[in-house]
Amino acid sequence: AQKVTQAQTEISVVEKEDVTLDCVYETRDTTYYLFWYKQPPSGELVFLIRRNSFDEQNEISGRYSWNFQKSTSSFNFTITASQVVDSAVYFCALSDSSSGGYQKVTFGIGTKLQVIP
Amino acid sequence: EPEVTQTPSHQVTQMGQEVILRCVPISNHLYFYWYRQILGQKVEFLVSFYNNEISEKSEIFDDQFSVERPDGSNFTLKIRSTKLEDSAMYFCASSVSSGPRGSEAFFGQGTRLTVV
Numbered sequence: 001a002q003k004v005t006q007a008q009t010e011i012s013v014v015e016k017e018d019v020t021l022d023c024v025y026e027t028r029d030t031t032y033y034l035f036w037y038k039q040p041p042s043g044e045l046v047f048l049i050r051r052n053s054f055d056e057q058n059e060i061s062g063r064y065s066w067n068f069q070k071s072t073s074s075f076n077f078t079i080t081a082s083q084v085v086d087s088a089v090y091f092c093a094l095s096d097s098s099s100g101g102y103q104k105v106t107f108g109i110g111t112k113l114q115v116i117p
Numbered sequence: 118e119p120e121v122t123q124t125p126s127h128q129v130t131q132m133g134q135e136v137i138l139r140c141v142p143i144s145n146h147l148y149f150y151w152y153r154q155i156l157g158q159k160v161e162f163l164v165s166f167y168n169n170e171i172s173e174k175s176e177i178f179d180d181q182f183s184v185e186r187p188d189g190s191n192f193t194l195k196i197r198s199t200k201l202e203d204s205a206m207y208f209c210a211s212s213v214s215s216g217p218r219g220s221e222a223f224f225g226q227g228t229r230l231t232v233v
Binding site (some may be wrong): 033 | 159206229
């Protein structure tokens with residue numbers, strides 16, 4: 001079975017603060033993929049990052065960074081110097097071979113981030 | 118930049134009616150998906166489609182749902198007899214592959230289905 005837990009349902013920060021969104025996952029597979037998606041108020045889903053289980057290097061993309069730690073089954077997402085435009089729901093997601101392929105992506109419940117000006 | 122497009126953006130239908138949601142995946146992608154998101158809840162996988170057939174489906178995807186790729190560009194989700202609980206945002210997605218490379222799914226902007 002696969003499961004994604006985002007324990008923070010809502011976070012509010014003041015603009016320019018750093019914020020970390022937590023994600024903990026469960027899988028029996030050794031090969032799996034982790035994702036983060038952003039859902040702004042307009043409703044669409046925006047792909048942010050994909051990580052495979054063999055690549056534990058942390059990644060930075062502008063103000064965004066991701067910390068993948070297999071030892072704690074976590075894939076946390078940090079926004080540095082947050083901006084109002086970062087206000088959105090952020091979903092962590094996982095795909096593994098448990099259902100016969102990697103096509104099914106299981107999403108966490110999402111963390112709603114509000115950045116206050 | 119190529120994107121997945123969905124039409125319509127919002128559809129209102131009466132309970133019991135059939136509805137077809139349409140999607141145009143990114144042109145060089147081979148895997149297509151439908152997900153749904155009931156308001157305020159998480160995004161749930163419905164079905165994946167590859168090589169003109171369903172490759173995987175969830176328990177939500179029962180006999181009232183069907184998918185089709187009627188031509189080389191469109192990918193549709195049909196709900197035969199809509200129920201109130203089918204009201205949700207439906208997302209189409211596509212990916213190049215399902216394997217180690219190119220498996221990230223790019224999502225459309227969604228179709229909000231309201232069943233009244």
